[in-house]
Amino acid sequence: MVQITKDTIIGDILDIAPQTAPLFMSIGMHCLGCPSSRGETVEEACMVHGVNVEALLNAINEQIAASEQQ
Template sequence: MAQITKDTIIGDILDIAPQTAPIFLSIGMHCLGCPSSRGETVEEACMVHGVDVNELLAKLNANMADAQ
């Protein structure tokens, strides 16, 4: 996965980069295993949890870069 965008599905991110789970947990997304959260886009999760999508994307993409 080259770049995580606001349209990336959270389940896809977790499948490819499980080390990002703590980032999602830090925004209050504690139900990472439930079907609805795994099917949400990053943008949808941010709307539900009141998080700035650009800030979350920056954290996720930095984490992905560090893991490579």
């Protein structure tokens, strides 16, 4: 099972789990294709967008786990 941490690069997450894109869009990351957003860590994105990093990590990891079980 893949485990996403606060240091994981968003581009890497989108490459291995593209179904997580709506989670990033929901926190205001609307330009997921631009190099700067794809190069940020989860923690950096949360700081910029004022989001609790642990809450987002839980949502991402839950979504990935659910799709791995299908």
